[in-house]
Structures are given as structure tokens and as C-alpha cells.
Amino acid sequence: MSAVVVTPAERDAFTARAHARAVRRVMRSVGQVMLVIGGVFWAIFLFVTVGVPLVVRQVGGVMGGGAMTGAEYAAPWFALSLGLIAVAALVVPHLAAGGTRRSLFTGALVAALAAGVAYGVAYALLLLVERALFGALGWEWEQLGSGLDAGGAWLVVTAAGEAIVVVVYALVGVAAQASYRTYGVWRGTALLLPGLALLVLVDHATRHGAFADAFGALGLGGDGAPAALGLLQALVVLALAAGWAWWQLRTLRLRPTR
Secondary structure, three states: OOOOOOOHHHHHHHHHHHHHHHHHHHHHHHHHHHHHHHHHHHHHHHHHHHHHHHHHHHOOOOOOOOOHHHHHHHHHHHHHHHHHHHHHHHHHHHHHOOOOHHHHHHHHHHHHHHHHHHHHHHHHHHHHHHHHHHHHOOOOOOOOOOOOOOHHHHHHHHHHHHHHHHHHHHHHHHHHHHHHHHHHHHHHHHOHHHHHHHHHHHHHHHOOHHHHHHHHHOOOOOOOOOHHHHHHHHHHHHHHHHHHHHHHHHOOOOOOOO
């Protein structure tokens, strides 16, 4: 029986196909969690955004701002929790089936980017719905919460800022899950600090969320800075978050259960 000779080119092609399949499976698994459950999240906020003003109008009240402020604060933390959950459910079967840590990272990154874009667009559209409803009710609408001062381009900047923040939070969730898997409770908890720093930085860059409010209360909000500069800073933080997630997944090892 003659031996089958596999050339380096054939081996590389097979490896590339296997890697691409693994990436697609991770993208599909993580993306479904973040997009499907995220769809429920935004559907709830659509109901609240429309329902609360109608109830207030029914009882003779007037609102100056709507419920979408809550989405600004809640959506990134929701994405972080989904990043934790998705990787927790996927990591063992992925590695047991021969998947690599690189394909796990690549698939999770692409899924986080897709979720970020979807969440940013949903946030912007619901702001438009809220503003239109306030106009139909004869109320003045004001965008509450934090955000970059972008003038007439406020909608695009708001959507972009929301998208970047969501991606960073989701990647920090992925990294946190990996660090807990590798290092256990105590060291895994200590490794939350770099991730928390990334959350603070992206909130500060986009003037978005609770950490941005904390900076503003301390007089460190950076109000008046160009929106383009804030988005550029946020993209730098996103790159750092991707690097942090890659580092945690690259060193990932499964600890034996007790």
C-alpha cells in the first residue's frame, strides 16, 4: 500500500478551511445569542419608549425626556453579560471538538462587532421614534443622558458611539469569562480590573453611560471636545479591548472540575 503524500500547500489549505469553519460556528453561536436576545431587549425598550409617554399623556402629564436614557445605560452591560454567557456555553465544546483559541477569538470578535452595529442602529432608530412621538404629542423633546456634542450629525455620532461602547463591553465580557476559566475565582476577579479600566475609558471617550456621568460630576467630562476626536479615542479603546480579549483567550486553559 502506497503512502499518501500531503504537500505543504494542501496541508495549509486544509488548515485554513478548518479554521474558517470553526470561526463561522463561533460567529453563529455567539452572534445568535447577542442578536436574538438583544432583539428581545430592544423590543422591550420600544414598548416602553412608546407606552410610557402615552400613559403620561393619558393622566395629563408632560415629559421632557423619554425612556431611551435607560437604554443608553443598560445596553452595554447587557452586551457584557451576553459575552460572558455565550463564551461560557461555547468554550468547552469548541476546544473539545478541536477548535483553536484563535478561531474562538476571531468568531467572538466578529459577532461582537455585528452586535455593536445592530445595537447602535437600534438605539438611533428608537431615539427617532421617541422624538417623533413627543412631537406628535406636542411636547418638546430633549435627548437625555450623556453623549458627544455633534450638532446636526448627532444621530450618526450617537449610533456610532453606542456601537463602539457595546463592542468594548462585549469583548470585556468575553475576556472576563476566559480569565475566570483559566485562573479561577480570586485571580480571575483581580483580572477584572484591566477590563474595568477599558469600560471607564470608552465611556469617557464617548461621553456615554454611568462612568461618563461620574467624570462629569468630577468636572472631568471633557465637554466641548470634537465628536470625531471622541470617536477616535473610543476606537483606540476598542483595539485595546480586542487585544485584552485575545490575550485572555490565547492563554485560556480549562481547569478540572471538582
